[in-house]
Amino acid sequence: MQDSLFRRIEDKQNDLVALTCDLIRFPTVNPPGEAYTPCAEFLGERLRKRGFEVSYHRAEGVVGDSDKYPRTNVVARIEGGRPGPCVHFNGHIDVVAAGGGWSVDPFNPLVRDGKVYGRGACDMKGGIAASVIAVEALLEEADGFAGALEISGTVDEESGGYGGVGYLAQQGFFSRPRVDHVIIPEPLNVDRVCIGHRGVWWAEIETQGRIAHGSMPFLGDCAVRHMGAFLQRLESELYPALAAKRTAMPVVPEGAKQSTLNINSLHGGLSEDFEGLPAPMVPDSCRMIIDRRYLIEEDPAQVKNEVVAILESLKHDREGFEYALREVLAFQPTMTDPDAPVVRAVSAAIQEVLGRPAQQVVSPGTYDQKHIVRVGHLEDCIAYGPGILDLAHQPDEYVGIDDMIASAKVMASATLALLDRARAG
Numbered sequence: 001m002q003d004s005l006f007r008r009i010e011d012k013q014n015d016l017v018a019l020t021c022d023l024i025r026f027p028t029v030n031p032p033g034e035a036y037t038p039c040a041e042f043l044g045e046r047l048r049k050r051g052f053e054v055s056y057h058r059a060e061g062v063v064g065d066s067d068k069y070p071r072t073n074v075v076a077r078i079e080g081g082r083p084g085p086c087v088h089f090n091g092h093i094d095v096v097a098a099g100g101g102w103s104v105d106p107f108n109p110l111v112r113d114g115k116v117y118g119r120g121a122c123d124m125k126g127g128i129a130a131s132v133i134a135v136e137a138l139l140e141e142a143d144g145f146a147g148a149l150e151i152s153g154t155v156d157e158e159s160g161g162y163g164g165v166g167y168l169a170q171q172g173f174f175s176r177p178r179v180d181h182v183i184i185p186e187p188l189n190v191d192r193v194c195i196g197h198r199g200v201w202w203a204e205i206e207t208q209g210r211i212a213h214g215s216m217p218f219l220g221d222c223a224v225r226h227m228g229a230f231l232q233r234l235e236s237e238l239y240p241a242l243a244a245k246r247t248a249m250p251v252v253p254e255g256a257k258q259s260t261l262n263i264n265s266l267h268g269g270l271s272e273d274f275e276g277l278p279a280p281m282v283p284d285s286c287r288m289i290i291d292r293r294y295l296i297e298e299d300p301a302q303v304k305n306e307v308v309a310i311l312e313s314l315k316h317d318r319e320g321f322e323y324a325l326r327e328v329l330a331f332q333p334t335m336t337d338p339d340a341p342v343v344r345a346v347s348a349a350i351q352e353v354l355g356r357p358a359q360q361v362v363s364p365g366t367y368d369q370k371h372i373v374r375v376g377h378l379e380d381c382i383a384y385g386p387g388i389l390d391l392a393h394q395p396d397e398y399v400g401i402d403d404m405i406a407s408a409k410v411m412a413s414a415t416l417a418l419l420d421r422a423r424a425g
């Protein structure tokens with residue numbers, strides 16, 4: 001069956017390219033969450049015509065949702081006729097803003113030299129299209145399979161996924177017994193299986209001071225200098241400590257195998273949007289957002305404590321040092337067991353289709369797997385899809401057509417194995 005399934009996928013190449021282009025034409029830019037509903041309905045309509053039961057789920061009341069920018073998700077399901085496991089393909093339909101530097105129109109896709117160009121081609125409309133073609137080929141090939149197949153198009157992945165997979169997970173869409181195996185066709189390169197991601201902790205730290213005339217700073221207390229003292233301690237203490245923490249997770253790229261901290265933004269004193277000359281003032285507030293990425297070996301409480309300990313010690317030692325800390329975002333690391341069914345099935349399919357062993361990797365940043373594992377409590381989840389990770393969010397983003405065909409074969413073959421595995425068991 002494999003040969004004819006693979007041939008069927010090859011025969012669908014034009015359909016695959018056209019579907020990718022159609023998806024790119026919806027400018028689903030997030031923020032603010034443009035064109036979500038028509039894009040979700042386009043995907044849903046296609047699958048409904050092929051016999052799927054299709055439903056739409058607006059994440060009402062979730063951050064970002066409004067009548068102008070509704071958070072519309074689509075879930076499509078088809079039953080195989082006999083009981084069995086459910087394999088689910090989840091793709092996010094949102095893309096980041098085009099930005100500058102494009103040599104082609106980001107929302108008018110271009111097919112050239114075996115590639116499809118456009119915003120979202122790689123991250124991840126090419127992946128969604130490949131999974132749709134894989135499932136459609138499988139349905140044409142395997143009449144009356146055991147189990148169920150699902151495809152979802154979800155929103156807001158680029159902004160945390162609360163209105164997308166996070167919302168659906170809360171409604172039970174990513175839990176057993178409804179779903180057993182999830183594949184997220186994110187662009188992780190066609191021969192790599194991504195089994196999880198590092199943790200993330202964002203916090204806003206404010207140092208406080210006292211306002212005064214800039215010519216007499218001794219009458220006030222400069223919040224920016226207090227922040228400077230904190231930054232110094234990060235340099236001398238925290239950064240070396242983080243660099244020394246190494247993980248056994250197979251994180252790529254190599255630099256992300258350690259704990260990291262990014263200073264996301266820093267603002268103190270006068271706002272930057274005034275016209276003319278600045279007024280002489282001592283800043284009474286300085287705010288900084290930190291973006292801490294951590295390893296599965298680390299305790300989330302400890303991640304926070306390391307920062308708090310420095311702030312507390314400054315409060316003790318440095319005259320006038322006052323601070324406030326506000327947690328902005330937190331997701332724990334997740335890593336699927338390398339021996340889990342979906343990892344084995346996709347790895348075996350990569351070997352079969354590409355003739356080389358699959359590489360198992362962990363992503364430096366988070367993606368929607370966190371909601372599926374933490375909220376849905378479904379462990380058997382990976383990211384696998386076409387496209388080169390480094391091209392995501394870049395100008396002139398593209399996806400290779402050969403890669404899409406290869407990954408569609410891998411997804412179809414892995415799905416067959418996951419369904420068959422249940423029958424054998």
Ligand SMILES: [Zn+2]
Nearest residue numbers: 123124157186
């Ligand atoms: Zn993505």
